[in-house]
Amino acid sequence: MIQTLKNAMRIFLHTGSSYTKNPAIIKQIVVMNVFSTIGCLITFCIGVSTFFQDNHIHTSVLFITSFLFLIAFLIQKAELFRNPYPYSSNLMLVTLFIVMAYLIQTGGVDNTGPLWVYIIPPIALFFGGIQKGLINLGLFGLVIATLLFYPDDFLLSTHYSNTFKLRFIYSLLTVTALFTVYEFIREKSYTELEVLSQQFEFQAKRDMLSGLHNRRGMMESLEYEYKRSKRTQSNITLIMCDLDKFKSINDQFGHEKGDEVIKTVSRLFQLNLRELDTIARWGGEEFLILLPMTDKEKGIIIAEKLRDIIQRHVFTYNDKTFNTTVSMGLYQINTTDSINDAISAADNNLYKAKALGRNQCIS
Numbered sequence: 001m002i003q004t005l006k007n008a009m010r011i012f013l014h015t016g017s018s019y020t021k022n023p024a025i026i027k028q029i030v031v032m033n034v035f036s037t038i039g040c041l042i043t044f045c046i047g048v049s050t051f052f053q054d055n056h057i058h059t060s061v062l063f064i065t066s067f068l069f070l071i072a073f074l075i076q077k078a079e080l081f082r083n084p085y086p087y088s089s090n091l092m093l094v095t096l097f098i099v100m101a102y103l104i105q106t107g108g109v110d111n112t113g114p115l116w117v118y119i120i121p122p123i124a125l126f127f128g129g130i131q132k133g134l135i136n137l138g139l140f141g142l143v144i145a146t147l148l149f150y151p152d153d154f155l156l157s158t159h160y161s162n163t164f165k166l167r168f169i170y171s172l173l174t175v176t177a178l179f180t181v182y183e184f185i186r187e188k189s190y191t192e193l194e195v196l197s198q199q200f201e202f203q204a205k206r207d208m209l210s211g212l213h214n215r216r217g218m219m220e221s222l223e224y225e226y227k228r229s230k231r232t233q234s235n236i237t238l239i240m241c242d243l244d245k246f247k248s249i250n251d252q253f254g255h256e257k258g259d260e261v262i263k264t265v266s267r268l269f270q271l272n273l274r275e276l277d278t279i280a281r282w283g284g285e286e287f288l289i290l291l292p293m294t295d296k297e298k299g300i301i302i303a304e305k306l307r308d309i310i311q312r313h314v315f316t317y318n319d320k321t322f323n324t325t326v327s328m329g330l331y332q333i334n335t336t337d338s339i340n341d342a343i344s345a346a347d348n349n350l351y352k353a354k355a356l357g358r359n360q361c362i363s
């Protein structure tokens with residue numbers, strides 16, 4: 001029961017957020033839904049109470065406001081637009097500005113109308129961001145100042161003392177300044193968090209030594225390319241590649257030099273493959289290369305080119321030079337294969353290349 005209520009609440013609060021995955025926008029949409037619902041209910045209830053006080057103009061304004069808040073929510077709900085949030089938040093802000101100007105102009109009930117104005121700065125800044133929020137607040141302030149300071153209270157249907165008017169404007173400016181600072185800090189921390197989380201996300205898919213994708217990064221690319229190849233009916237070829245007799249490089253020149261060889265081979269792969277190819281360090285001295293839109297025949301040409309580049313590369317160690325070679329197993333993915341089947345098939349071909357004497361490509 002509680003779980004059902006929680007789910008219903010979640011669905012309600014996230015109304016209109018299905019088009020985006022951006023957590024900042026989702027938060028704005030949630031707050032916007034809360035605000036339009038509470039605004040709709042409060043203005044409706046106050047409208048009912050002023051109705052019984054026979055204040056029909058107030059009542060009409062409050063009912064219209066309540067209705068407009070409802071429309072703002074329904075715009076989200078109906079998802080008439082691909083991105084409904086700007087429409088509903090603008091409608092809500094304009095409604096709020098007009099009703100606040102009205103409350104100041106009339107003094108509301110017992111001249112308490114201006115008290116509500118302090119909700120405007122946080123809302124305008126939260127929904128519009130600092131730049132748009134401040135422009136909106138500037139325009140709103142201009143309207144309010146004109147209403148309050150037009151000579152002889154010509155635009156007011158109530159009376160405020162000059163001291164009240166000045167202090168009202170000062171306090172509104174103070175609240176605006178405080179919320180601008182708050183919003184600035186909030187936006188900055190959010191951006192920093194976003195950058196950090198992107199860095200973590202990036203690192204989680206990268207191999208630290210080579211800078212290439214790691215297994216996780218490669219699996220993501222594989223799943224994406226696999227779906228794309230099915231849709232576009234294009235070919236994918238995999239190359240499983242392993243450095244030959246790498247143990248002897250470690251034994252002869254040390255582990256550090258071995259690491260350097262892995263880095264150099266990775267760089268040579270990167271320099272000689274297309275940007276749309278994905279290269280991963282699949283294990284210690286093993287690499288997996290994903291070639292989208294490439295059939296087996298083209299894959300063999302690419303693999304041979306890479307094999308030749310590696311075998312011709314001269315490594316140095318103190319005053320000595322040495323070479324290394326790679327063995328490769330290729331496999332063109334069939335639509336009936338699973339990703340793991342395809343990887344195993346490429347691995348089997350690599351195994352054959354090793355068994356046949358290394359420094360060769362088998363498909």
Ligand SMILES: Nc1nc2c(ncn2[C@@H]2O[C@H](COP(=O)(O)OP(=O)(O)OP(=O)(O)O)[C@@H](O)[C@H]2O)c(=O)[nH]1
Nearest residue numbers: 242243244245246247248250255256258259284285
């Ligand atoms: N320097 C270094 N060595 C690594 C790394 N990862 C794995 N190795 C080494 O790579 C070697 C792989 O050895 P083997 O599996 O026997 O293969 P191989 O010597 O390349 O021989 P074949 O694959 O049969 O040609 C092992 O000695 C591992 O310690 C690494 O990150 N850095």
